[in-house]
Amino acid sequence: MxxxxxxxxxxxxxxxxxxxxxxxxxxxxxxxxxxxxxxxxxxxxxxxxxxxxxxxxxxxxxxxxxxxxxxxxxxxxxxxxxxxxxxxxxxxxxxxxxxxxxxxxxTFDPDFRTLKERAASASATEKDRALYREALQKRIKSIxxxxxxxxxxxxxAIELPRPASIYQTLQCSVCGEGVMEPRARLKDGRVVCIPCEGEI
Missing domain, CATH: 3.30.1330.130 (60s Ribosomal Protein L30; Chain: A;)
Structure with a gap:
């Protein structure tokens, strides 16, 4: 293991x-x-x-x-x-x-798309499904x-994003759930999360 x-x-x-x-x-x-x-x-x-x-x-x-x-x-x-x-x-x-x-x-293959649609149809036979499975494995192997x-x-050349930060969790005064400090809002002197911002 x-x-x-x-x-x-x-x-x-x-x-x-x-x-x-x-x-x-x-x-x-x-x-x-x-x-x-x-x-x-x-x-x-x-x-x-x-x-x-x-x-x-x-x-x-x-x-x-x-x-x-x-x-x-x-x-x-x-x-x-x-x-x-x-x-x-x-x-x-x-x-x-x-x-x-x-x-x-x-990666576009119209024949593969046709086989997939046929295998997914209500009238598909076991042969249709087997042909699709075979084509699927062949396509995956090729990719x-x-x-x-x-x-x-x-x-x-790219500008690297800043490393991940760990933020303080604040409590929303409306729903009571925790919200990451940079996503919290202050409305009428109360801490709120974004979904609750319109509630007060």
Whole structure:
């Protein structure tokens, strides 16, 4: 058993376990993260040695969290809602950063989409589902070994976000719940959380 409580599982298996299922989106995030870590010459972040910036909130972000060790809980995962399949990983000690973007159209496969839709239809046969499962495994395997034909990997200069801070918790005078001090508001001399700000 390793330090994460997993018995001899590969990093891909741990990623699938964390996410809940295998899918092409997870494979894209896994391979993008793997390529970024290789380019940086570094391993998984135990604490805040690495930071990651993602530009979408889909399956691949779970792979990044698992493989790179960057998470919202540790304060070293940052989300920009740009709708782009882009992963940037940077090392705090020297500010080296790598941006990995999925090339437009590189993972689009109309035949795979057709098989998926057929397998999900109410009239799907076992053969339809078997063909889809086979195509899914082939697609995932292809993504996990992909290189420059799918991913644009390049060094970038970025301004690193500040290290995570621990703030005092204040009590909202309306709902009574705790609120992180920088998110608390003062209204009519009373401490309130953002949802309760309009209540007084």
């Amino acid at each position: 390793d330090k994460y409580g997993c018995e001899n599982k590969t990093s891909w298996e741990k990623t699938v376990e964390f996410h809940g299922h295998e899918c092409p989106g997870l494979a894209i995030g896994y391979r993008a993260t793997e390529l970024a870590l290789q380019e940086l010459g570094t391993d998984r972040s135990v604490d805040e040695e690495l930071i990651a910036i993602v530009e979408h909130n889909s399956c691949g972000v779970d792979a990044l969290q698992t493989l790179a060790g960057c998470s919202f809980g540790k304060g070293n995962l940052f989300y920009k809602d740009l709708g782009k399949s882009v992963y940037t990983i940077a090392r705090r000690k020297d500010s080296n950063a790598v941006r990995v973007a999925v090339k437009y159209g590189a 996990l070994s992909a290189g420059s034909e799918v991913f644009d990997v390049r060094r970038v």
